[in-house]
Amino acid sequence: MTLFRRAFMGLAGAAVLSLASAGLASAEALVVGSYPSNPPFEYKTADGKFEGFEVDIVNEVAKRLGMTVEISDLGFQALFAAVSSRRIDVAISSITITKERLASQSFTQPYYDSDMGIATRKEANLSAVEDLKGKVVGVLAGSTGDKWSKDNQAKYGISEIKSYNAQQDLLMDLSAGRADAAVSDVPGMEYAFLKMKDLAVKVRIKTGEQYGLMMSKDHPLLAKANDAITAMKKDGTLAAIHKKWFGSDPAAGSASAVEQPLPKL
Numbered sequence: 334m335t336l337f338r339r340a341f342m343g344l345a346g347a348a349v350l351s352l353a354s355a356g357l358a359s360a361e362a363l364v365v366g367s368y369p370s371n372p373p374f375e376y377k378t379a380d381g382k383f384e385g386f387e388v389d390i391v392n393e394v395a396k397r398l399g400m401t402v403e404i405s406d407l408g409f410q411a412l413f414a415a416v417s418s419r420r421i422d423v424a425i426s427s428i429t430i431t432k433e434r435l436a437s438q439s440f441t442q443p444y445y446d447s448d449m450g451i452a453t454r455k456e457a458n459l460s461a462v463e464d465l466k467g468k469v470v471g472v473l474a475g476s477t478g479d480k481w482s483k484d485n486q487a488k489y490g491i492s493e494i495k496s497y498n499a500q501q502d503l504l505m506d507l508s509a510g511r512a513d514a515a516v517s518d519v520p521g522m523e524y525a526f527l528k529m530k531d532l533a534v535k536v537r538i539k540t541g542e543q544y545g546l547m548m549s550k551d552h553p554l555l556a557k558a559n560d561a562i563t564a565m566k567k568d569g570t571l572a573a574i575h576k577k578w579f580g581s582d583p584a585a586g587s588a589s590a591v592e593q594p595l596p597k598l
Contacts, residue, residue, distance in 0.1 A: 363395040363402050363554070366416070368409040368426035370501050373524045373578045374544075375425055377406070386578040387425040390444060390562075391546065393570060397561040398554065408498055410475040413438070416549050423558070424547040427518055429477045430596045439550050440596045441559040443543030443588040444571060449478055450519040451536040452507065452526070459514060459535045466490035471503045471512035477542060478516040500525070508532055518542070520579075543588050545596065555595075563592045 367388070369377045375385035383404045395402045407415055412424040416438055427447065430440045453459045459468075466489060472479040474496040482494050495512055497503040500521065506512045508531055515522070519534055526532050546562075548555050565571040572590060575583045583589030 361400050363391070363398065363400045363423060364421045365391050365402055365404045365423045365425060366407040366412050366421040367404050367424070368412065369406050370499050371426050371521055374427045374521065386445075386574060387427070387544075389574045389577070390565075390571070391423060391425055393565060393574070394546070394558050394561040397564065398557055409473060410498070412547070413475070416547055419549050419552075422548060422552065422554060427521060427544050428547045429518075429542045430545050431477065432598060434547070435596055435598045437550065439548045439552055439555050440545035441548070441555065441562055442593040442595055443545045444562055444566075445520075445544040446584075446588045447540075447542045447544060448519050449481060449516060449538040449540050449542065450522060450534040451538065452504075452515045452517070452522050452532055452534045453513065454508065454510070454531055455533045457513070457535070462489055462536060462538065465514060467492050468513035469493045469495060469511075471495045471497060471506055471515045473500050473503055473517055474498055476517065477540070478518070481538065481540075482516050504529060504532065543593075559595055566590060566592055 367375045373385055374387045375383060378384055392402050409426055415421045416424050430443055470482050470491050472482050503515055504525055507515045508529060522534055546558060572583055575589045
């Protein structure tokens with residue numbers, strides 16, 4: 334009887350430990366880094382909560398992986414080092430998938446198509462990239478707008494490129510006349526200009542940019558996160574998130590609507 338009770342207690346204890354382990358596994362956190370001043374893709378509410386298009390995407394991905402989400406507040410440039418060192422699993426902040434970035438990072442399939450744009454004060458006389466000659470151009474440090482401006486500074490005669498760590502600081506300087514133009518992603522600027530009514534996107538630069546979840550090279554969760562995004566496109570979840578934040582269904586054939594290949598060099 335004693336031996337039976339000991340065996341029973343041992344089995345019961347193992348079962349409890351097994352259940353506890355399962356509970357811990359299911360509660361494992363997907364650690365996410367985000368630049369918090371990038372609405373409607375991500376931003377912080379007054380109570381410190383993250384919200385936005387990409388926040389909803391990464392929360393849904395984590396849910397489908399059976400994980401919780403922990404989002405850290407990081408500067409845009411800091412996201413790249415944090416991913417490379419695996420201090421975070423995922424970075425979100427309308428991060429464009431580029432060949433240069435794929436050399437050191439991994440990305441899920443894209444889920445949003447975008448272009449860059451040139452914004453100025455509404456009264457400014459600028460209607461083409463050639464009008465940047467002699468102008469002071471502001472960019473977000475480390476962004477594709479930063480790279481484009483540096484690559485084209487000599488071609489278009491840009492007099493100075495001013496780098497900012499925060500998009501809000503960039504747009505405030507543009508509004509105050511401390512920069513003549515801003516080169517950045519169109520969706521984020523147009524969203525900001527709903528409130529900053531003295532500014533407008535004057536020129537679109539067709540780049541074919543696409544955004545994805547950025548992860549470290551060959552991250553063990555990359556394929557699962559990518560499969561979750563595929564499922565979200567097929568079952569309409571991603572379309573619903575798009576409509577929530579942009580007020581419209583994703584365009585037919587766009588990265589928000591159709592499964593895309595996993596980006597590779």
